[in-house]
Amino acid sequence: xxxxxxxxxxxxxxxxxxxxxxxxxxxxxxxxxxxxxxxxxxxxxxxxxxxxxxxxxxxxxxxxxxxxxxxxxxxxxxxxxxxxxxxxxxxxxxxxxxxxxxxxxxxxxxxxx
Ligand SMILES: [Zn+2]
Numbered sequence: 001x002x003x004x005x006x007x008x009x010x011x012x013x014x015x016x017x018x019x020x021x022x023x024x025x026x027x028x029x030x031x032x033x034x035x036x037x038x039x040x041x042x043x044x045x046x047x048x049x050x051x052x053x054x055x056x057x058x059x060x061x062x063x064x065x066x067x068x069x070x071x072x073x074x075x076x077x078x079x080x081x082x083x084x085x086x087x088x089x090x091x092x093x094x095x096x097x098x099x100x101x102x103x104x105x106x107x108x109x110x111x112x113x
Contacts, residue, residue, distance in 0.1 A: 005023060
């Protein structure tokens with residue numbers, strides 16, 4: 001047993017212990033998988049820290065070269081209906097005049113429709 005285990009998310013008890021892949025709380029009996037919540041719902045935030053969701057609209061905050069072409073996504077380009085994906089380029093979207101491509105969330109800013 002180490003003192004690095006996280007406290008119980010249900011009752012905040014610090015006396016949690018690990019059983020195989022699960023953490024167990026002896027005080028309320030809660031069992032959970034460490035990190036499971038983060039994997040199920042990764043939080044992807046834009047350049048200023050807004051939480052992004054599927055279907056959001058964003059604008060591009062700097063000129064971005066499109067890999068493998070001479071095209072550039074200009075700063076200020078509005079992109080509708082983004083889809084969040086796992087990976088280095090965490091936004092999948094269709095950009096007018098360019099097509100389907102991946103963007104990095106740090107180079108966009110959420111816009112209100
Ligand atoms: Zn507990």
